[in-house]
Amino acid sequence: MITKEQQRTNFSGEFTKSDLVGKRVTVNGWVLNYRDHGDLTFVDLRDRSGYVQLVFDPQANPDAHAAAKKLRHEDVVAATGIVLERQPELVNPRMATGKYEIKIDKIWVLNKSKTPPFQLDEPEIGEEVRLKYRYLDFRRPQMYNNMLMRSKMTGTIRNFLDDNGFLEVETPILNKSTPEGARDFLVPSRMQHGQFYALPQSPQIFKQILMVGGIERYYQIARCFRDEDLRADRQLEFTQIDIEMSFVTQDDIIDIMSKMIAKILKDNYNTDIKLPIRRMTYKDAIDKYGIDRPDLRFGMEIVDVTETVKDCEFQVFKNVIAAKGMIKCLPVPDGNRLSRKDLDELIAFVGRYGSKGMAWMRVKDGKLESNIVKYFSDDVQKKLIDATGAKEGHALLFIGDANSKVVYDSIANLRLEVGERFGLRGKDKIELVWVVDFPLFAWNADENRWDATHHPFTAPKMEQIPMLDTSPGEVLSDAYDLVMNGIELGGGSIRIHDPEVQSKIFRLLNIDDESAKVKFGFLLDALSFGAPPHGGLAFGFDRIVMLFQKLDNIREVIPFPKTQKGQCLMSETPSGVTKVQLDELGIRAVEVKANK
RNA sequence: GGGGUUGUAGCUCAGUUUGGUUAGAGUACUGGCCUGUCACGCCAGGUGCCGCGGGUUCAAGUCCCGUCAACCCCGCCA
Numbered sequence: 086m087i088t089k090e091q092q093r094t095n096f097s098g099e100f101t102k103s104d105l106v107g108k109r110v111t112v113n114g115w116v117l118n119y120r121d122h123g124d125l126t127f128v129d130l131r132d133r134s135g136y137v138q139l140v141f142d143p144q145a146n147p148d149a150h151a152a153a154k155k156l157r158h159e160d161v162v163a164a165t166g167i168v169l170e171r172q173p174e175l176v177n178p179r180m181a182t183g184k185y186e187i188k189i190d191k192i193w194v195l196n197k198s199k200t201p202p203f204q205l206d207e208p209e210i211g212e213e214v215r216l217k218y219r220y221l222d223f224r225r226p227q228m229y230n231n232m233l234m235r236s237k238m239t240g241t242i243r244n245f246l247d248d249n250g251f252l253e254v255e256t257p258i259l260n261k262s263t264p265e266g267a268r269d270f271l272v273p274s275r276m277q278h279g280q281f282y283a284l285p286q287s288p289q290i291f292k293q294i295l296m297v298g299g300i301e302r303y304y305q306i307a308r309c310f311r312d313e314d315l316r317a318d319r320q321l322e323f324t325q326i327d328i329e330m331s332f333v334t335q336d337d338i339i340d341i342m343s344k345m346i347a348k349i350l351k352d353n354y355n356t357d358i359k360l361p362i363r364r365m366t367y368k369d370a371i372d373k374y375g376i377d378r379p380d381l382r383f384g385m386e387i388v389d390v391t392e393t394v395k396d397c398e399f400q401v402f403k404n405v406i407a408a409k410g411m412i413k414c415l416p417v418p419d420g421n422r423l424s425r426k427d428l429d430e431l432i433a434f435v436g437r438y439g440s441k442g443m444a445w446m447r448v449k450d451g452k453l454e455s456n457i458v459k460y461f462s463d464d465v466q467k468k469l470i471d472a473t474g475a476k477e478g479h480a481l482l483f484i485g486d487a488n489s490k491v492v493y494d495s496i497a498n499l500r501l502e503v504g505e506r507f508g509l510r511g512k513d514k515i516e517l518v519w520v521v522d523f524p525l526f527a528w529n530a531d532e533n534r535w536d537a538t539h540h541p542f543t544a545p546k547m548e549q550i551p552m553l554d555t556s557p558g559e560v561l562s563d564a565y566d567l568v569m570n571g572i573e574l575g576g577g578s579i580r581i582h583d584p585e586v587q588s589k590i591f592r593l594l595n596i597d598d599e600s601a602k603v604k605f606g607f608l609l610d611a612l613s614f615g616a617p618p619h620g621g622l623a624f625g626f627d628r629i630v631m632l633f634q635k636l637d638n639i640r641e642v643i644p645f646p647k648t649q650k651g652q653c654l655m656s657e658t659p660s661g662v663t664k665v666q667l668d669e670l671g672i673r674a675v676e677v678k679a680n681k
Numbered sequence: 682g683g684g685g686u687u688g689u690a691g692c693u694c695a696g697u698u699u700g701g702u703u704a705g706a707g708u709a710c711u712g713g714c715c716u717g718u719c720a721c722g723c724c725a726g727g728u729g730c731c732g733c734g735g736g737u738u739c740a741a742g743u744c745c746c747g748u749c750a751a752c753c754c755c756g757c758c759a
């Protein structure tokens with residue numbers, strides 16, 4: 086409880102200018118630190134705005150001084166007194182409010198604190214203890230700043246979309262389960278035993294339905310759920326900026342979303358980016374960077390040398406070529422800095438992605454050298470130097486494999502790893518690119534059918550629709566991803582608005598009419614009632630905040646994240662439930678951990 | 682499901698390579714002294730399931746096996 090008298094007149098961080106000097110002020114906050122000199126005592130009082138020094142003089146105010154001597158870290162206090170300008174020699178230049186202090190004549194201890202489990206001013210606390218005591222973690226300026234910027238960014242986004250005629254519409258959290266895509270979180274139905282809801286992986290179908298409903302411009306800051314394994318940039322639940330628009334082209338969507346991203350950066354980080362954001366085709370991205378989300382903060386483009394080395398005597402390459410595989414080369418400027426140890430580490434690194442090895446050469450005195458150069462004739466060597474543009478001091482790193490996925494995964498990540506080691510991936514650089522012209526389908530060799538590259542509602546390029554019958558693998562789609570520094574911020578597509586085309590796509594995806602009807606019948610129905618041409622996209626909001634805050638872990642910008650095993654260390658979620666609860670739901674657990 | 686890293690005082694970490702006396706430092710905490718500090722200083726004090734379980738050994742924080750947790754990665758996920 087707090088009284089009117091105790092309530093703050095000013096935030097602690099406000100005392101940076103002389104206008105408050107001589108005034109009586111009241112501050113509220115937490116004890117950041119205390120310095121007891123026996124008589125004269127200082128307390129740094131922190132609130133969310135910063136901190137200010139309180140002075141307690143036993144001569145002037147013996148009661149307040151006596152109370153101050155008992156203060157400890159994180160006690161909650163209200164204090165009132167007169168703002169003083171410090172003598173020049175007493176100014177603390179490292180402190181925002183270091184020119185001023187408050188001479189306190191009355192203090193109220195609103196709440197004592199137990200000794201905190203970690204020191205809030207320690208910069209590197211183990212994440213486990215931070216997550217367990219997240220409420221203390223929030224008191225640290227870094228975390229407060231992450232939450233503040235997250236909030237500011239949603240504000241910018243809402244304002245921007247509002248100004249551009251978007252409606253914020255909510256969609257259900259309890260949905261129909263579909264086996265495609267990620268694993269669903271299931272919620273049992275109490276009223277219909279054996280039936281389940283699924284939490285949304287994204288509001289995809291509903292936002293298309295809203296377009297059919299004539300909403301025309303929709304957005305939602307939507308929580309999404311995917312029951313898959315966690316990573317540094319993946320949580321079980323995460324937030325999407327979800328967008329859908331009617332009567333638009335791909336260019337319209339790319340244009341307006343580019344402006345939104347530019348505005349977020351301008352308004353919150355005072356950072357200008359050049360519009361339009363550059364574009365790159367999926368094919369170029371794969372050819373040059375081996376991946377559909379290229380990190381363009383540095384060059385080092387990949388070169389295909391399968392043809393170039395076809396006449397070499399190096400058995401590994403010969404075997405790859407015989408198996409109709411591919412050989413890619415990463416030319417590394419200044420690559421002679423890579424020691425044998427570095428190279429061995431890189432060989433181990435590409436092993437993660439299935440590569441059985443990594444060949445390498447160095448350019449020295451205009452010639453190639455390494456343990457395998459002898460298997461390459463002078464002619465082949467010359468061709469290699471030409472093809473890769475290798476210059477003095479370059480290293481050429483080679484990945485060859487019969488399996489093209491192994492080659493691309495390995496060389497793409499090798500490029501990133503070398504870039505990392507050479508310090509080319511600075512967090513201050515922002516390199517945005519729209520990757521466009523994705524193939525509509527990817528061949529699923531395991532199940533001998535086509536998979537949707539984006540999702541089953543993505544529109545093929547209009548002029549390529551006839552190719553669906555003849556060469557579906559070559560059909561491109563109106564799909565687009567926005568990539569920043571090698572991380573996908575978001576992506577979307579123009580959707581199919583013609584129920585016949587949609588049915589045809591389902592058939593190619595091996596979803597027969599019957600199951601299409603069961604799973605998506607209401608969408609197909611909706612499309613048949615005058616669905617407007619429409620499209621949209623979704624941004625991974627947590628990732629955007631993470632990147633803009635120059636962090637490399639999404640948990641830093643999510644208030645209450647889960648650990649890699651899906652636990653909340655603070656609330657100890659998940660947990661057991663009572664038998665009564667299960668009975669109501671018609672559920673029986675096969676294995677039961679002791680209920681807490 | 683798999684590979685790797687880490688786990689020692691409330692916190693941050695040293696000690697583990699090469700087993701050997703009573704396991705250390707800083708900070709936090711408790712008490713005392715100190716009127717200008719701001720990472721205040723000085724004095725004194727308590728602080729340990731060395732993640733857990735088993736094994737080897739005369740002897741284990743240290744070696745071996747298993748296990749748990751957190752993190753990074755592969756698979757998975759768009």
